[in-house]
Each structure stands twice: as structure tokens, then as C-alpha cells.
Amino acid sequence: MHSLSVIITTFNEEQNIQGALESVSWADEVIVVDSFSSDRTVEIARKYTRRVMQREYTGPAGQKNWAIPQARHEWILLLDADERVPEKLKLEIQQYLNQEHIPYDAFWIGRRNFFMGKEVHFSGWQGDAVVRFFRRDLCRYNDKQVHEEIITEGLRVGWLDDKLLHYTYRDMDHFLDKMRRYARWSARDYSKKTKRVTVFHLFFKPLFRFFKHYLLQLGFLDGKVGLVVSVVMAWGVFLRYANLMEEKSV
Secondary structure: OOOOOEEEEEEOOOOOHHHHHHHOOOOEEEEEOOOOOOHHHHHHHHOOEEEEEEEOOOOOHHHHHHHHHOOOOEEEEEEOOOOEEOOHHHHHHHHHOOOOOOOOOEEEEEEEEEEOOOOOOOOOOOOEEEEEEEEOOOOOOOOOOOHHHHHHHOOOEEEEEEEEEEEOOOOOOHHHHHHHHHHHOOOOOHHOOOOOHOOOOOOOHHHHHHHHHHHHHOOHHHHHHHHHHHHHHHHHHHHHHHHHHHHHHH
């Protein structure tokens, strides 16, 4: 029998944190690592766990890599505040934890994404998966500002059958704010590989991103929501290179 530590990283997540915590109330330990929220996130979290820590934000990978060694148990499930663990996924995780020997070091978990009151089945989000259930002492995140992921090289990695529920954006303002933030962070990730920003980066790459999400990845099947997702994702690519162009001109 293996025990489980859950880690949730937060910043101003008062609308999400209760749902996330309730979905993992069965875990042996729950840790919330907060980046000095100015809303009620910490107050709400303390109703569910005594292990609420605050730390200055250094980036998504840095925050999670700091949090992982704080866990008391060998196995970790790491969540964002806008994610939920449904009952079937909980039972699947518990089945592994009840085994004497778990044959993997980490597990991919798919995500069901919801936006504008609808589950998004296509639009490039259909293959969304993250490594979130893993051994504490073997797993760390790569040093990326956007879409950071557990380094799996040399590890035994399995897949869980059920999926996380991901309420990715509260509304359009949240979606746009997040894309602006991701664009700034992504510009740092692309800084070394992009020597000079050209029309190709500012026009053709965003255009292809729209084509990819809306046509190749069947965003049109998600109706108006798919069109919104495809346009905003393309806009995010434009913003990435606009930020990078500004950075390189300084």
C-alpha cells in the first residue's frame, strides 16, 4: 500500500480552489503552494489542509520543482487549481497505490477541457495529456516558462485510462489574459532559437496556427467555441513574436 501526496500550486484561485481540494479529499496529504494570492485562495485552502505554504513565484517549473520535495509520500499527484479528479480516475489511481509494486515511475493523464460552458472535443485540445502522477524522488519539471512538463527520459512511463477534468478558462477575459501572459513567457523560451523576428513569424506562423486548430485539428466541429479557440490561439502566436521583437529591440 502506497500513500499519496497531492500538490496544488495557486495564485488568486478563489473561484477554483475549493473544487480542486474537494476532488482530492481522499488523498493522504494535500499541499497547497501559493504565490501570495491577494484574494481568498489561502483562506479557503486552510479549511481543507494544514499544509498551505507561500512562496514567491519564480515560474511554473520552478514553483513545482520546489514543491515536489516538500511532499511526505513517495507518490505525488500534482494538480492545477482549475483541474478536478473525477471518481473513476480516483479509483484507478487508488488501484495502483494498492499494488505492492507499481511498474512505472510516472503516468500520463489525459484531460477533458471545458470552455464557455461546453466540453471542447477538438480544436487541438483532443490530445491534451500531462504527466501528473509520479514518484517524488525521480521526477522534476523541465525549465520552460510555458507548457512545462515532467522530464521522462530514462523513466518507465504508463498511461491512466480515465482523464482529469480541466476547466481551463473561466471566461473570455481570463482566456485573453492567460494568452497574453503565456505569450510573454513563451517569448523567453523562443528567444535563443529565434535570432530575428520577421513577417514570417508575425503573419504566417499565426495564420498556420489558426489553420492547424480550426481545420487540421477539426476545430470547426466544436462550432463557434472552436472558432474562438482557434482565433485566440493564433493571436497568442502573434503576441509571442511581437513580445520577442520588442525584447530584441531593447
